[in-house]
């Protein structure tokens with residue numbers, strides 16, 4: 077027992093040290109009355125000026141705080157390998173408590189959710205029971221909800237009401253300290269046995285009339301602190317522009333405020349936000365987003381994602397393709413936010429300003445080993461926003477960066493392969509950059525791997541490398557020097 081306790085203390089200390097950056101998750105409700113998250117006051121060509129008049133704060137009306145009230149600080153959800161800490165019961169077993177969900181079960185009324193055979197049929201029951209376990213005397217280092225393949229619709233609002241006055245407020249509300257995982261066939265004993273691609277698990281906002289968007293959930297998923305969502309397709313959320321409160325305008329796929337949240341192995345597609353954040357809206361949070369795809373999401377600002385007041389978020393090994401911001405930011409819209417973005421493809425996203433990304437108001441993301449392909453304008457930067465692009469490929473775009481709106485922005489590009497409109501020189505005369513056809517394997521199938529012998533192989537800088545793998549999960553540095561772009565030639 078003593079060994080177990082010492083191990084627990086040691087690992088909690090390690091956990092605390094390694095997650096120290098999570099300070100942004102403090103529940104300081106920002107009460108900025110200026111928090112209209114639209115930056116488009118200057119944008120002349122858009123027709124959605126009605127969305128600019130919000131004077132209400134995004135954070136105040138957050139309805140998912142009910143799940144944050146518990147005092148259990150010990151059971152942090154392990155974000156990757158699962159439960160490695162012995163509970164202090166004297167047992168040496170690592171205890172991950174699992175609640176099972178499978179919607180092929182027609183009647184779950186007698187089920188306890190503690191095995192596939194006795195699974196619940198709704199995600200709501202799974203998460204609710206996971207929270208009950210957390211608050212019980214049962215010893216669990218981590219608590220997970222495993223969801224079998226199929227399509228699930230939300231059944232309750234974020235307060236647990238299954239018949240809210242506004243039916244569109246139903247959402248898959250994550251819960252504090254709980255991880256939910258999709259991609260199971262329905263008989264796995266270990267999480268590592270699941271196959272996310274073979275067992276698509278869909279969280280759909282398409283309530284009401286099927287295939288009718290106008291009656292869908294405002295937010296398919298609502299975030300919670302220290303939670304994980306992993307292995308789902310998240311689709312068909314639909315926010316609206318009026319009336320207030322603000323939250324129903326933001327984050328059609330996933331809406332999260334004041335949280336540390338991990339999103340992995342997810343696909344966000346066909347989510348529509350009338351205002352900001354088609355796939356995700358995240359505010360005052362530390363979002364870690366890995367191995368996920370954003371495709372065909374739409375918003376006025378931030379078709380894929382809006383980061384709002386997020387200092388420390390990370391986007392790793394992701395794909396943004398064919399997302400649309402009718403005004404600003406087809407892929408990502410950063411507003412008072414400087415996410416770090418690694419090994420990520422931006423392909424053919426559209427916006428009036430900033431097809432791949434729009435950086436507004438002291439937003440200076442860093443893009444490392446990214447690809448920007450097929451945009452009208454790659455980045456637009458305003459108000460002291462100074463993004464950096466390193467070890468990347470910028471190809472087949474019409475224009476690059478608009479830093480001309482005011483005099484306070486600069487895009488810095490180094491160690492990158494940049495195709496300039498006139499195709500005759502190197503970007504900014506920086507000799508770490510090149511301008512040479514990248515020789516992708518097959519752009520028509522979005523295969524942006526480099527052929528052997530391509531320009532840009534071994535052309536990056538190892539100095540900025542923090543990840544050990546590329547977008548394929550292969551070794552990131554081969555032949556002593558990192559390549560330009562998301563994929564390393566092996």
Ligand SMILES: [Ca+2]
Pocket residue numbers: 281282283284285286287288289290291292
């Ligand atoms: Ca519908």
Ligand SMILES: [Ca+2]
Pocket residue numbers: 533534553554555556557558559564565
């Ligand atoms: Ca290399």
